[in-house]
Each structure stands twice: as structure tokens, then as C-alpha cells.
Amino acid sequence: MYFELIIFLVMVAVFMIGCFKFKLPVGIAMVLAAISGSLVSGNGISVRHLIEGSFGYIDTILVIATAMIFMKVVEASGALHALSSVIINRFHKRPAILLIFLMLVVMFPGMITGSSTAAVLTAGSLVAPVFLMLGIPAVNTAAIIAVGGMMGMIAPPVNVPVMIIGSGIDMPYVGFGLPLLLMSVPIAIFTVLFLGHKYAHKTSYAELKENLDFDLDKKYGLLVYLPLFVVLSLMLLTKILPQYIPNLGLPLIFLLGSLIGIFTGERFNIFKKVKEAISDALPVLGILVGVGMFIQIMTLTGVRGLIVVNSISLPMALLYIGIAITIPLFGAISSYGSASVLGVPFILALLSQDQIITAGALSLIASLGDLMPPTALAGLFAAQVVGVDNYVQVLKKTAVPAIVINVAGIIFIIFANQLAGILF
Template identity: 50%
Template structure:
């Protein structure tokens, strides 16, 4: 890297990172405040003063995500408070605990399902992730493994068809319609999801001896305080109808947006037959969600300022400035790292240039692989949405314990994605037409 290329954008980048690190680790500021401060420093150094308009506009980049998270969190608290989560967990344990392989694979599919329908790993973590977490924990799967399975399953669900937003973003950058991706996306995600189920869930479910049967029975009886009736299941059923209906029958179902869908589904808890205080659920949900929402706002400002002062271009072009044989390494490293800001942002800012650099390959397979790798951004701190929400549903205070467990599967995911790109020519006849 030459000095002319480094100065001043490279300096701005280092200064912004240093400011963030100082604020977050030395001053112990909340991550959101440290990010905001580093954005202000980046703007000041580049001579933009304190650009209020840019700081506000940057935050608005995450408005939809923030609303989805807040409303999904209310939904999660609601289904917990009416006893649905525990009732389903108890039913699942009684029904499938003698069939560990089936249960492992079934649980993984359940985790993926909301992500497949909505394209959001957050939705997956906070809905079916929250449902299966108590089942796995009660059957002896440790918190870290349960959380990791949920985080990774949610990401694979986000990438699996029918809805894959990163691949749509990448396709939009080269005018490639979202057609013909179903098989490639299943090929990219299903083997990895099965692998995670077999590594993180199956071995623990097989160890029957590890479970205290009497204690478990008492616990199951306590969890069944709310009988598992259709009325209890109503919030979940409403969510399935609203989300699934919009995706499968778009002509019939209005597009309400995920936040409203979560709120309507939560409101259905009134008819569940259980005592429920909506205000209490909402307040606790917001309390839990606020730190993450703050981080997203801080990251929004950070992204806007790094675009303003040229750091974004410096990072993007530096990622492309590599010998051809290092291109795969760059894809595998830079896209997940950029995901620290946002997995969708990584798909746009780096996914599009990389697919343009690989125009001689099968575009559908390359787009699929880049989207898969971009999905890992949801494991990258400080945003790490999948990691944070998986930690919340398993009640693990330190989400880094979840992230550490995800490192090896994440590396396997990158290798799988790179392999799909490298062998796209050989795979294309089987997976695309």
C-alpha cells in the first residue's frame, strides 16, 4: 500500500477505529455512544464539522431494522409470557426425546423457517429460535451450543430460499433478477445446516444418561401450566399466516411490513386464554432491545461518515487490490468483516464489486456464494445481530460465548462459499439452467 493511497482516508479509518476502541474499552462507554463519537471524529478530521444532517440520515438507514427488532422482541416476550414457549418445549421433549437425530434435524429446520420466509436472521432467532431454545436446554444441550445452533440456523435460514435479501441486493447491482436461485441457495445452506445440527445438537441429545429423569419430569409438569391448545398457539399461527401469506400469495395478502405483522401477532395473545399484560411485555422487550437498537443507530452514523470522508471507498478498493490468486481469501475475509456494520451492507458494498470481478463465472452461483458469506456478517461484532439475539433466547449474558462457538462453522461456511465459486462451472449444469 502506497502512502498516496493511504493518506488521508487510511488515517481517517484508523482514527475512527481508535476513537471507537478508546470510547468502548478505556472509557467504558456504551457501544452505541462510542460508535457515534467515532463518526463525529471521522467527520471533524475530514473537515465536515459536526454534520447533523449526515448523522441523522445515517441512523435512518437502519430504521426498518430497528422497528423489526423492537416489534419482534415484543412478540418474543409475549409468547413467553402466555406460556407458549414452555408448552411447546415440553411437548417437543415428550414427543421426540427418544429420536435424537430426527429432533436435531427438525429443530434446525424450525429455526431456519422464519429466516427463509422473511429474509431476516433476527426474525428467526426471536421466533422459532425462542421456541426451540428451552427444549434443547432442558434436554441437556449447553447454552453455548444451543445459542450457536440458533444463530447459525437463523443465518442459513436468512440465506435459504424463498427469500434471500443479500442475493437480491447483489443481483440488483448487476441487473440480475431473482430467478433460478432456489436450488443453488438450498445447495449452499442445507448441508451446512445439517452439519451444525449434527455437531451442536445431536451429540447432546444422544446422551440420555446425562438427563435427570425425575427432575426433568417435574420441570416438564411446571412448563405445562398453560395447556398447548390452538388458542395458545394463536399468536404464532397469526404470524405464520401474515408472513407466509405475503410471500406465497402476494396478490391476496397486503404487505403490512414485518413490524406490524409482529405487533398484530402479539395482539392475538389477548385471545390465548392466558393472563397477559401487554404493557409489561412491551416494556421488558424494549429494555432488552434498546442496547442493540442503539448500536444500530451508532453504526448508521459510522457508515454515513465513512462514506462521506472516503473511508468506505478506501476499504472497498483495498479489498479489490489483491492478486487474482488472493481474490478468494479477500472474499472470505473482507465480506464477513464488513458485516460488522451490516450483512446487507456487505452484500451491497463488497458483494457487488466481487461479483463484477467474477463475471466470467456462473452469476447465479457466484451471487449465491457471496450472499452466503455475507450472511456471516450477522455474527460479527459489534452488530452481530444473530449472535446477540441467540444469546438472549438462551439467556446467555455474554454473547461472545456464542460467537466463539460459531467460529469453526463460520470458517466452514466461508470455505463452502468459496468452493461454490471456484467450482461454479462444474456445479452450474446441475444447479442452474
């Protein structure tokens, strides 16, 4: 038995005991698990490694914290409610079309930033009230938003997991547009109709109208939407005009949007809202810090290598099963991490398949990491957006779309060459 396996088992055991026996927050249990791994491996309590690991998520932490502030601001200013009312008023006659349109809206920030978290916390929070008004249960709404964000992350033009896999094998990010659209949009449409149509179909406009509020729209006009417009414009413009608009980074973009939101709608106490936002985000930020430490110690001690080598040691027939299981599981740490650590070795093991289709499909499967506890960023934030306390309920609702994503990913890999023959 490899010593690395013993280290891994100790880390997992400490995490489980911390979480379930002592009811510690997940982040704290991860930190303790990382420390125990470091101790068992003979590295002592390696403070440098623990801190360094947590810094792997510093950008994600800043994006989440600032996106949460932005979400609270546009909620308090009335922008969310005003927009929901306008959308429902315009499209209520065709619920299926409305649902698909809303799903594409959820996907949009993910498509331009490559981040499901950004999609869930921005467009997801915009359209969540509409889904709820349409009579879709909160848990289903959260599931729709979570999968929408993930499919936005996979859809072109920006798919960061593919770029990460590509950089591992020197494959330029060229020719992915059509395959990624094929992989993402049908699943997004399926998900929103599967989880939402039967509810939206039943809801009458008369019922809906009672919840709509057109006063905000009349009172502030287009001004109330300015923070949303600024944030989405900056996200887009920094991509399409990089030579003229410097990279501001998502955190600064969200803060600028939040600042504008203070003056463009209903009055509210900004300090109170910022405190609420950080308070809501803190458990997730803690998890990210803990997970960062956990993965650093896994790498330091050789546990990561053990997992990766065993994942790619499967025979060809079982390799597909290995991909379907290990990539989402490892994605519990992060979908980007999974794409890098497992996506690259797997694509190298599949060199006989068309590399563009295969990399896209691996990224599709890697997106499932955003539904994998303890991080489950897409599911967790979607739950927060709609006010569901237990995000596990949301994850359960995503089970069918998740299976579809996984199966579709494997089918794309198996038939990569045939598909490439048709597409290219």
C-alpha cells in the same frame, strides 16, 4: 498515504478508546467515532449526515423492537413452554432427527423473510427451550440458533443478499433455489449435530419429562399457539398471496401477534413485558443507530471507497482470501450492507464464474456478518433468547460453523462453473 486512511484510523481509534478505556456503550462509542471522522474530514459535526445514517436501520430497529415484544408475550403466555413440551414428547426417541427438525424450524422464518434476526427472535425463541431441555448448554443452544437463523436467511425462497447483489448487476432472482438449498441446509444440519448431538444423545426422557408441562396444552388447547400461528401465517401469506394480502411489514405482524397473545394463555402484565422487551433491545438498537452514523460518515469521507477499492485490488489468487476476510468483516456493519458494498464489486470481478452460484456463495459468506461484532445481530439476539449475558461466548461457539461457511462459500465460488454444469 490516502487521507481517507487517516480518517479511518482516527474513527477506529476513537471507537476503541471509547469502548475499552472509557467503557462507553458500543453505540455511543460508534457515534463518537462517526463524529470524529466527520470533524477530521473537514465536514464539521454534520448533524444531517449523522441522523440520516442512523435512519438506514429504521426498519431493522422496528423489527427488532416489535419482535422482542412478541417474544416476551409468547413466553409469558406459556406458548413457548407448551410447544416445547409437545415437541419433545413426540420426537424424543430420535434425538438426531429431532435436532435436525428443530433446526429446520429455526430456519423457516429466515427462509420466508430473508432476515436472520426474524428467525432467531421467532422460531429461535420457540425452540430454544427445547434445545435447553434436551441438555444442550445455553451457549451451544444460542450458537445453533444463530447459525440456524443465518442459514434460513440464505436458504430459498427468499435470500435478500442475493437479491441485493443481483440488483447491482441486473441479474433476476431466478434459478437460485437448488444452489441455495445446497449451500444452506447441509451446513445447518452439520451445525446442529456438531454443537448439540452429543448432549441430546445423553439425555434420557425420564429426566426430560420432569421439565415438561402438559397442563398449558390441556388448559388452553390450540388457543395458546394462536399468536405463533398468526405471525407465521401472515409472514407466509403476504409472500404467497401478495395480490390478496397487503404487505403489513414485520413490525405490524409482530404487534398483531403480541396483541393476540395477551388473550390466549396465561395472564400477565403487558406493560411490564413491553418495558422489559424494549429494555432488553435498547443496547442493540443503540448499536444500530451508532453503526448507521459510522457508515454514513465512512461513505461521506471516502473511507468506504478506500476499503472497497483495496479489497478488489487483490490479484486473482488472493481475491478469494480477500472475499473470505473482507465480506464478513464489513458485515459487522450489516450483512445486507456487505452484500451491496462488496458483493457487487466482487461478483463483477468474477464474471468468468457462473453468476448464480457465485452470487449465492457471496451471500453465504455475507451471512457471516451477522456473527461479526459489534452488531453480530444473530449471535447477540440468540444470546438474549437463551439468557446468556455475554454474546462473545456465543460467537466463540460459532467459530467452527463460521469457518465451514466461509470455506464452503469459497469452494462454491472456485467450482462455480463445474457445479453449474451439474445443477443446470
